[in-house]
Amino acid sequence: xxxxxxxxxxxxxxxxxxxxxxxxxxxxxxxxxxxxxxxxxxxxxxxxxxxxxxxxxxxxxxxxxxxxxxxxxxxxxxxxxxxxxxxxxxxxxxxxxxxxxxxxxxxxxxxxxxxxxxxxxxxxxxxxxxxxxxxxx
Amino acid sequence: xxxxxxxxxxxxxxxxxxxxxxxxxxxxxxxxxxxxxxxxxxxxxxxxxxxxxxxxxxxxxxxxxxxxxxxxxxxxxxxxxxxxxxxxxxxxxxxxxxxxxxxxxxxxxxxxxxxxxxxxxxxxxxxxxxxxxxxxx
Amino acid sequence: xxxxxxxxxxxxxxxxxxxxxxxxxxxxxxxxxxxxxxxxxxxxxxxxxxxxxxxxxxxxxxxxxxxxxxxxxxxxxxxxxxxxxxxxxxxxxxxxxxxxxxxxxxxxxxxxxxxxxxxxxxxxxxxxxxxxxxxxx
Numbered sequence: 001x002x003x004x005x006x007x008x009x010x011x012x013x014x015x016x017x018x019x020x021x022x023x024x025x026x027x028x029x030x031x032x033x034x035x036x037x038x039x040x041x042x043x044x045x046x047x048x049x050x051x052x053x054x055x056x057x058x059x060x061x062x063x064x065x066x067x068x069x070x071x072x073x074x075x076x077x078x079x080x081x082x083x084x085x086x087x088x089x090x091x092x093x094x095x096x097x098x099x100x101x102x103x104x105x106x107x108x109x110x111x112x113x114x115x116x117x118x119x120x121x122x123x124x125x126x127x128x129x130x131x132x133x134x135x136x137x
Numbered sequence: 138x139x140x141x142x143x144x145x146x147x148x149x150x151x152x153x154x155x156x157x158x159x160x161x162x163x164x165x166x167x168x169x170x171x172x173x174x175x176x177x178x179x180x181x182x183x184x185x186x187x188x189x190x191x192x193x194x195x196x197x198x199x200x201x202x203x204x205x206x207x208x209x210x211x212x213x214x215x216x217x218x219x220x221x222x223x224x225x226x227x228x229x230x231x232x233x234x235x236x237x238x239x240x241x242x243x244x245x246x247x248x249x250x251x252x253x254x255x256x257x258x259x260x261x262x263x264x265x266x267x268x269x270x271x272x273x274x
Numbered sequence: 275x276x277x278x279x280x281x282x283x284x285x286x287x288x289x290x291x292x293x294x295x296x297x298x299x300x301x302x303x304x305x306x307x308x309x310x311x312x313x314x315x316x317x318x319x320x321x322x323x324x325x326x327x328x329x330x331x332x333x334x335x336x337x338x339x340x341x342x343x344x345x346x347x348x349x350x351x352x353x354x355x356x357x358x359x360x361x362x363x364x365x366x367x368x369x370x371x372x373x374x375x376x377x378x379x380x381x382x383x384x385x386x387x388x389x390x391x392x393x394x395x396x397x398x399x400x401x402x403x404x405x406x407x408x409x410x411x
């Protein structure tokens with residue numbers, strides 16, 4: 001089994017931001033030379049998510065509004081007793097999940113025609129990392 | 138490392154439908170000859186999900202109602218400016234997640250006694266695909 | 275490809291409980307001798323979840339309250355016609371997801387500084403299992 005690991009760094013200028021990282025995933029798969037296998041794409045902070053969906057700006061705004069509705073930014077989370085103010089970001093991370101596994105088939109990410117891989121930052125303006133690990137043969 | 142890939146096609150008659158695909162996952166694992174490893178089961182459209190839970194019709198109706206409550210079908214999603222009317226289906230897909238990894242132990246899917254693998258269609262009446270990729274030895 | 279499987283058993287005294295299992299995941303990775311790969315951590319019951327987030331008691335209370343808000347314990351789920359009263363636990367399981375994949379790099383779980391692996395019990399006082407499967411080389 002071949003395995004290649006890479007890390008993507010983010011430091012978004014906004015508190016919340018959705019970054020399309022499909023190109024970086026494709027690049028790692030190409031570089032790995034893996035023909036059959038998968039690549040794990042996993043956020044390392046606990047206030048961010050990784051998901052697969054559409055690269056359509058209206059939908060991305062819908063997702064942001066929806067997450068805000070279900071896991072609102074507000075005072076009063078118990079977690080804020082630690083000095084943080086990002087309780088909502090932890091809940092948003094749980095809601096969209098923090099990772100995806102992208103299959104690799106015939107040397108390429110085996111994604112549907114509209115599937116794009118997104119890093120979802122919910123508590124930006126800090127340095128954050130995503131680990132990419134391609135595994136296969 | 139051995140790797141076997143298969144695709145399941147769906148074209149549900151209803152807009153929303155929950156299809157038990159545990160049998161197809163078992164069949165691929167059997168066919169692959171893999172004794173130890175895992176099988177990735179991943180929806181390729183962005184308006185469908187794959188999850189593991191109970192094959193109980195009352196619960197499935199509960200899940201459908203609950204998803205409708207948290208991510209309602211309605212006009213007004215920004216995504217609809219593209220001509221689509223399926224904004225809710227994208228959100229439902231994010232909520233249940235679009236994939237699962239089923240472990241393979243001693244040549245079989247290593248599932249709990251009640252765990253069943255479901256394809257959850259949220260925007261049917263179109264041709265959709267699920268990729269199954271078994272990996273291991 | 276090397277593969278090592280283990281099962282963790284739980285029988286929580288409370289209906290809902292969040293158990294930090296990071297130590298057990300680390301222990302399996304050490305024992306496996308795998309240097310590059312990943313470990314799947316997956317709940318086998320359908321009324322529990324596995325997630326990665328912070329080991330901070332305030333946040334854990336926030337998560338519990340939030341899950342109760344989005345998927346409340348209540349009578350009236352159709353699933354209860356089977357004699358069960360745990361409809362909410364199935365929905366909570368779907369919401370946080372039932373599994374994570376932890377990358378293994380240089381012989382260790384490749385987690386962010388605050389990432390901890392949690393077993394989230396939503397219908398305790400019964401024997402439940404989590405499967406850990408490390409795969410790699």
